[in-house]
Amino acid sequence: MTDYPKPPFPKQPQAVPGSQRNMHPVPDCGEQSYKGSGRLQGKIALITGADSGIGRAVAIAFAREGADVAIAYLNEHEDALETARWVEDAGRQTLLLPGDIAHKAQCQTLVDKTVERFGRIDILVNNAAFQMSHDTIEDITDEEWVMTFDVNITAMFRICKAALKHMKAGSSIINTSSVNSDLPKPTLLAYATTKGAIANFTGGLAQMLGPRNIRVNSVAPGPIWTPLIVSTMPDDEVQNFGSETPLGRPGQPVEVAPIYVLLASDEASYITGQRYGITGGKPIL
Numbered sequence: 219m220t221d222y223p224k225p226p227f228p229k230q231p232q233a234v235p236g237s238q239r240n241m242h243p244v245p246d247c248g249e250q251s252y253k254g255s256g257r258l259q260g261k262i263a264l265i266t267g268a269d270s271g272i273g274r275a276v277a278i279a280f281a282r283e284g285a286d287v288a289i290a291y292l293n294e295h296e297d298a299l300e301t302a303r304w305v306e307d308a309g310r311q312t313l314l315l316p317g318d319i320a321h322k323a324q325c326q327t328l329v330d331k332t333v334e335r336f337g338r339i340d341i342l343v344n345n346a347a348f349q350m351s352h353d354t355i356e357d358i359t360d361e362e363w364v365m366t367f368d369v370n371i372t373a374m375f376r377i378c379k380a381a382l383k384h385m386k387a388g389s390s391i392i393n394t395s396s397v398n399s400d401l402p403k404p405t406l407l408a409y410a411t412t413k414g415a416i417a418n419f420t421g422g423l424a425q426m427l428g429p430r431n432i433r434v435n436s437v438a439p440g441p442i443w444t445p446l447i448v449s450t451m452p453d454d455e456v457q458n459f460g461s462e463t464p465l466g467r468p469g470q471p472v473e474v475a476p477i478y479v480l481l482a483s484d485e486a487s488y489i490t491g492q493r494y495g496i497t498g499g500k501p502i503l
Contacts, residue, residue: 236445464499
């Protein structure tokens with residue numbers, strides 16, 4: 219709890235979607251620390267936004283727990299290749315799937331290529347997200363609002379719908395929500411709204427898929443140190459990121475990954491329709 223860096227952090231503006239390798243400090247995704255114990259042995263996982271941040275940490279953890287991993291990402295090729303290297307270093311197979319999930323066809327393509335390579339999907343992690351910071355609603359264009367919804371929630375619906383025909387009883391869907399679903403940050407209006415929708419979507423889908431014995435849960439991270447932060451927030455917010463939490467710092471991606479492992483594993487066989495906060499002490503409702 220005390221080993222990870224605390225703010226203030228240096229100014230480090232990046233263009234969207236950001237690069238993990240250029241962050242200071244570089245996020246800890248468990249590259250050197252996460253140790254697996256075979257909890258996902260032989261499973262097949264598809265993870266969106268898996269090139270960096272939480273997605274990379276989950277991919278590394280899943281691989282070290284014994285899963286093969288399909289890595290979906292936008293266009294951050296260098297970061298994605300590094301994630302793939304960590305998966306392969308764990309002795310597991312990987313598949314790189316670049317493309318924009320704001321487009322319906324790409325959502326189907328992710329599923330088709332994963333199934334073509336691995337034969338099925340046991341774990342689906344919908345983690346990719348887009349956000350931008352604005353001081354007023356007038357600053358948000360229609361195009362940006364629609365794109366935020368297309369990436370954050372509409373793609374989730376489309377990928378789930380496409381993947382379900384390839385998921386058997388015992389499979390798991392895990393959606394990344396946010397502490398913003400309960401405590402919406404006004405400058406992240408569009409993003410926070412989609413994160414509330416994800417929490418609702420997860421609860422409803424879990425009830426719908428219960429009779430098929432497919433579990434659906436969501437994770438609600440608080441401030442986690444990822445490329446999304448440095449590429450979409452003002453410099454002063456980046457410098458002080460996470461300072462408002464009771465722990466006084468942002469979380470590292472590796473600190474979020476274990477809850478995804480639990481929810482993906484057979485140990486969570488009676489856990490569905492739930493949301494788990496990883497917030498550094500900020501309560502969620």
